[in-house]
Amino acid sequence: MTISWAYVIVTEVIFEDCKLFRDVAQHRSLSRAAQLNGISQSAATQHVQELERRLGTTLLDRSTRPMTLTYAGKAYADLCRDVLRREEEFLASLGQVDETLRVASIYSIGLTEMNRLREALERNLPGAHLQVEYLRPDKVYQAVLEDQADLGFVSYPQHRRELTVLPWRDEPMAVAAHPQHRFAGLQTVGVRDLNGEAFVAFDEDLAVRKELDRHLRNRGVEVNVVAQFDNIQSIKEAVALGTGISILPEQTMRAEVRSRRLVSVDLDSPEFVRPVGIIYRRRKVFTKAGREFLELVIEAGAMAGA
Secondary structure, three states, X not given: OOOOHHHHHHHHHHHHHHHHHHHHHHHOOHHHHHHHOOOOHHHHHHHHHHHHHHHOOOOEEOOOOOOEEOHHHHHHHHHXXXXXXXXXXXXXXXXXOOOEEEEEEOOOOOHHHHHHHHHHHHHHOOOOEEEEEEOOHHHHHHHHHOOOOOEEEEEOOOOOOOEEXXXXXXXXXXXXXXXXXXXXXXXXXXXXXXXXXXEEEEOOOOHHHHHHHHHHHHOOOOOEEEEEEOOHHHHHHHHHOOOOEEEEEHHHHHHHHHOOOOEEEEEOOOOOEEEEEEEEEOXXXXXXXXXXXXXXXXXXXXXXXX
């Protein structure tokens, strides 16, 4: 079958147009979308205005800062994402795609661990490249659902109709304490011993906070929340300064324990674990790099749980 050059040029223009509007919708910024697509801001503005003229409707509400999408704009952005996803799947079936794998991850999947996975991927598949962005859990879901990321790493993974969830590993949680805290010399601490302790918590909207609160409540334990943060690194810093104790995945504290900035004390309750999962869009067609990375990640999760 012969494909005309005119057809190829037209389809490339369609994909470029879709990518530009997808980026406008994602970043709520014409200047940022223009930068990502290698054109001037005026060219991006003219493109969207011409698009609105052809469709006979307004796609962007320019009266807000940052600009927002109208109902038609949201529908068109969904169409653009679907078109680009189908292009990616088609090229993947032909083996004609960039072997860059985009990963969105919660902060506590450490840089060291991701660097090991990156090195293994590039060693097993020369030419592959791993691109990792660390985000809040809700932003990880958004990145995967909007095709900004091929894979996501989240704790307490939520099952959604549009997503496939692969359980990865269960991480034991332990008490994090200052080296001078009264718990520091213990091998194990009872959950009820935490009652009334000054406590550095996760933000209330995070799944890990809700699960920890539930476990403590079931044991009749009430801690004194003196500070709360949306990421583990900030919690560790607060504990190291003596603000209070916390409960964190044991493996996220190992560097601080080695440097004696923190102590990690086991809890007497096996239910204190943090499940971590991998998410991706249903019917996602992975490139060779994606398939290889998934195998490496699943193997690493199995080794961690062994």
